[in-house]
Amino acid sequence: MTNPLFIGLDIGASRTKVAVIDMNGSLMGHAVNKSGTDFSLTAAACLDRALEMAGATRSRVLRAVSTGYGRTNVSFITNTSKTEIGCLARGCHHAFPEAITVIDIGGQDNKIVKLDSAGRRSSFKMNRKCAAGTGAFLEEMASRLDLPLERMNDLARQSDDMVKLGSYCTVFSATEVLENIRHGKKVSDIVKGIFYSVIKRVLEMDSLTERVVMSGGVVAHNPYIVEMAAEMIGRPVLLPEFPQLAGAIGAALYARDDKSQGES
Amino acid sequence: MADESKTGRKKIQATDTMNRLMADYFYGLNEAAKSGRQKVAWCTSVGPAELLRAMGFAVHFPENHAALLGATRMSTDLIPAANAIGYSPDICSYLTADVGAHLTGITPLAKAYPGIEAVPRPDVLVYNTNQCRDVQDWFAWYARELNVPCIGISSPKNIGAVTDAHIDDVARQMEALIPTLEEIAGARLDMDRLRETVSLSRECTELWKRVLETATVTPAPLTFFDGTIHMGPAVVLRGTREAIDYYTVLLAELEERIAEGAGAVDGEQYRVYWDGMPVWGRLRQHSELFAGLGANVVASTYCSSWIFPAFDGNDPIRSMAKAYLELFIVRSDSYKEQYIQEMLRKFRIDGIIYHDAKTCPCNSNSRYGLPQRLETKTGIPNLVISGDLNDLRCVSDEQTKTNVEAFIELIEEGK
Numbered sequence: 001m002t003n004p005l006f007i008g009l010d011i012g013a014s015r016t017k018v019a020v021i022d023m024n025g026s027l028m029g030h031a032v033n034k035s036g037t038d039f040s041l042t043a044a045a046c047l048d049r050a051l052e053m054a055g056a057t058r059s060r061v062l063r064a065v066s067t068g069y070g071r072t073n074v075s076f077i078t079n080t081s082k083t084e085i086g087c088l089a090r091g092c093h094h095a096f097p098e099a100i101t102v103i104d105i106g107g108q109d110n111k112i113v114k115l116d117s118a119g120r121r122s123s124f125k126m127n128r129k130c131a132a133g134t135g136a137f138l139e140e141m142a143s144r145l146d147l148p149l150e151r152m153n154d155l156a157r158q159s160d161d162m163v164k165l166g167s168y169c170t171v172f173s174a175t176e177v178l179e180n181i182r183h184g185k186k187v188s189d190i191v192k193g194i195f196y197s198v199i200k201r202v203l204e205m206d207s208l209t210e211r212v213v214m215s216g217g218v219v220a221h222n223p224y225i226v227e228m229a230a231e232m233i234g235r236p237v238l239l240p241e242f243p244q245l246a247g248a249i250g251a252a253l254y255a256r257d258d259k260s261q262g263e264s
Numbered sequence: 265m266a267d268e269s270k271t272g273r274k275k276i277q278a279t280d281t282m283n284r285l286m287a288d289y290f291y292g293l294n295e296a297a298k299s300g301r302q303k304v305a306w307c308t309s310v311g312p313a314e315l316l317r318a319m320g321f322a323v324h325f326p327e328n329h330a331a332l333l334g335a336t337r338m339s340t341d342l343i344p345a346a347n348a349i350g351y352s353p354d355i356c357s358y359l360t361a362d363v364g365a366h367l368t369g370i371t372p373l374a375k376a377y378p379g380i381e382a383v384p385r386p387d388v389l390v391y392n393t394n395q396c397r398d399v400q401d402w403f404a405w406y407a408r409e410l411n412v413p414c415i416g417i418s419s420p421k422n423i424g425a426v427t428d429a430h431i432d433d434v435a436r437q438m439e440a441l442i443p444t445l446e447e448i449a450g451a452r453l454d455m456d457r458l459r460e461t462v463s464l465s466r467e468c469t470e471l472w473k474r475v476l477e478t479a480t481v482t483p484a485p486l487t488f489f490d491g492t493i494h495m496g497p498a499v500v501l502r503g504t505r506e507a508i509d510y511y512t513v514l515l516a517e518l519e520e521r522i523a524e525g526a527g528a529v530d531g532e533q534y535r536v537y538w539d540g541m542p543v544w545g546r547l548r549q550h551s552e553l554f555a556g557l558g559a560n561v562v563a564s565t566y567c568s569s570w571i572f573p574a575f576d577g578n579d580p581i582r583s584m585a586k587a588y589l590e591l592f593i594v595r596s597d598s599y600k601e602q603y604i605q606e607m608l609r610k611f612r613i614d615g616i617i618y619h620d621a622k623t624c625p626c627n628s629n630s631r632y633g634l635p636q637r638l639e640t641k642t643g644i645p646n647l648v649i650s651g652d653l654n655d656l657r658c659v660s661d662e663q664t665k666t667n668v669e670a671f672i673e674l675i676e677e678g679k
C-alpha cells in the first residue's frame with residue numbers, strides 16, 4: 001500500500017480520541033467526542049471524522065491499536081490493544097524524546113509515568129479509587145457553581161485571592177465550596193482554589209523528575225492549570241501540541257510499529 | 265476445568281485429596297460441637313493452635329471461615345450488617361464479614377458440606393495479637409455474643425531481632441493460658457502430647473516450605489493463587505499427621521511437574537512476587553489475568569507466612585513463642601525489606617506487586633516507603649494496587665487490570 005495510515009483510538013471513560021498518523025509519525029487527522037454509552041459507535045464516528053480530516057478513507061488504514069477504558073469495544077477496526085499508560089508514554093515521548101515525567105489528568109483518572117531517555121517506562125502510578133484531582137471532580141464543582149466547564153479557565157485567571165480547599169474528598173470539597181459561597185467569596189477565587197486542589201492531588205501521587213510534561217483533556221481545556229502547576233513545581237512544564245491526543249497518538253505509533261498485525 | 269486450560273493454567277491433581285481432607289476436618293468440627301464429645305476452641309490463624317490441639321480441643325479458625333466468605337463472594341453483602349452495629353467499614357473485613365455472617369445466620373460451610381448448618385459453637389476463644397489487634401476485637405465480640413471465655417496473648421509488634429526477652433514474655437503468656445484451658449477441657453495438659461504436636465507442626469511446616477520452593481524453578485509448577493488454596497491444611501491442620509501426609513502427596517506431584525518441565529502457567533515469561541493479602545473474591549480473575557499475560561506470581565509473603573522454622577518438639581512452649589514471634593507480620597520494616605529482598609533473589613523475580621488492602625493495614629506493606637526503598641536497592645520495579653481482601657466495594661477491577669497489564673508491559677520493556 002502506498003502512503004498507508006495508522007490509527008490510534010483512545011476510548012476513555014469520558015472522551016473518545018482518535019489520531020491518524022502516516023509512516024513518518026506525522027499527525028494527519030484527529031477527532032474527539034464524548035464517549036457516551038455506545039463506545040463502538042462513538043469510536044467509528046470519530047474515526048471517520050479523523051480520516052476525513054486526513055483526506056482519506058478506511059481503505060488506506062493499514063493498522064490500528066486501541067487503548068483506554070473501552071479498548072476492547074472496537075473490533076470493527078482492531079483487536080490489538082495496549083494500556084493507556086503505555087500509549088500515553090509513547091505519545092509524550094514522541095513529542096519530547098528525552099527523560100520525562102508525564103502527568104496526565106483525564107476525565108476519570110490521573111496518571112504519572114516516568115520515562116528514561118529511550119522512552120522506557122521506569123514507573124507509573126494511577127490515582128486510587130476516588131475522583132479527587134480528575135476531570136470528574138472539575139465537572140462536579142462546575143455544576144455546584146452553576147458554571148459551564150469552559151468558563152473555569154478564564155475565571156481562575158481573574159482570581160486575586162485564591163480560596164484554599166483542604167479536603168481530599170469530592171463530597172467534602174463540594175461542602176467547602178458551598179461554605180465559601182455562603183461567606184461571599186468571589187467565584188473566580190473559588191475556581192482557582194479548585195484548580196489548585198486538582199494539582200495538589202496529582203502532585204501527591206509521586207515524586208517528579210527534572211522534565212515534566214502534562215497531558216490529558218483537563219490541561220488541554222484549562223491551560224491555566226499548567227501555568228499554576230509550573231509555578232508550584234518551580235520549573236517550566238512542557239505541553240505537547242495536542243495534550244488530549246497524547247494517548248491516541250501513542251496508540252497510532254504502536255500501530256505503525258506493530259508488524260505482527262501484518263505488513264503492507 | 266476447561267477454563268483453566270483455556271487461559272494456560274494447569275490444575276493440581278492433589279486438589280481432590282485436599283478437598284476431602286478439608287471436608288473431613290469441617291465434618292469433624294461439626295460433630296465435636298454437636299455431640300459435645302470434644303471441646304471446641306476458636307483460634308487465630310497464627311495463634312497457639314498446637315497447645316489447643318494437644319489439649320484435645322477441636323480447633324476452628326475464624327480467619328479461614330472469613331476467607332471462605334470472601335472466596336465465595338458472600339462477604340460484601342454481609343459486611344454491612346457488622347457496619348450497622350458499629351464495626352466500621354475501615355476495620356478488618358475478615359472481622360466484619362464473619363460477624364456479619366453470624367448476625368445474618370449464614371455460613372458457606374452449609375452450602376459446601378451438606379449436613380453442616382452452622383459454624384461450630386466455641387467453648388473458648390484464643391487469640392494472639394501477633395498479627396493485629398483486630399483479631400482480639402473480633403473474638404471479644406463473640407465472647408460477649410456467645411458468653412464464652414476469651415483469652416489470649418498480647419504480642420510485641422514491629423520488632424527487628426526476636427530476643428530472649430520477647431520470647432520469655434510470650435512463653436509466659438502461653439503458660440498462663442494453660443490453667444484456664446485445662447479447666448475448660450476438663451483434663452491436664454499432657455506435655456508429651458504437646459511435644460508430639462509441635463513436632464508434627466514442624467514437619468508440616470518443612471513440607472509446606474518445600475512445596476512453595478518448588479516455584480524457584482523456571483517454569484514454576486505452582487502459582488500464588490494455587491498456594492492460597494493449598495495452604496488450607498497448613499493453617500487449620502498443622503500439628504496433625506493428615507496435613508503432613510497431604511503435603512507429601514502435593515510435593516510429589518509438583519516435583520513430577522518439574523521433572524516434566526511443566527509450568528503452572530503456559531509459556532511463563534515473567535516472574536512476579538505478591539506482597540499482602542489475596543483478594544479472595546477475585547482469585548480466579550487474577551489468576552487468569554496473570555496467566556493471560558504470560559506472567560506467574562511465583563512467590564508471596566502471604567503463603568510463606570505459614571513457615572515456622574522455630575518449632576521444636578524438645579522445647580515446645582518456648583519454640584512456639586519464638587515461631588509465632590518470628591513471623592513477617594510481627595517484624596519491623598527493615599526486617600521486612602531484607603526478607604523480601606531475599607525472596608526476590610531466591611525466586612528470581614522480575615517485578616513486585618504490593619496489594620494495599622484497605623481494611624488490613626498490617627498486611628499492607630506499601631505505606632511506609634518500603635517499595636521505593638527496595639526498588640532503589642534492587643532495581644526491580646514495583647506496582648501498588650489498591651483493593652481489599654474481602655470487601656469488594658474497595659476493589660476496582662478495571663483499575664487493577666489496567667495497572668497489572670501496564671506493569672507487565674513495563675517489565676517487558678526493561679528486559
Ligand code: SF4
Pocket residue numbers: 327356357358359395396397398399541623624625626627653
Ligand atoms: S491481619 Fe488483617 S486480615 Fe488478618 S485479621 Fe488482622 S486485620 Fe484482618
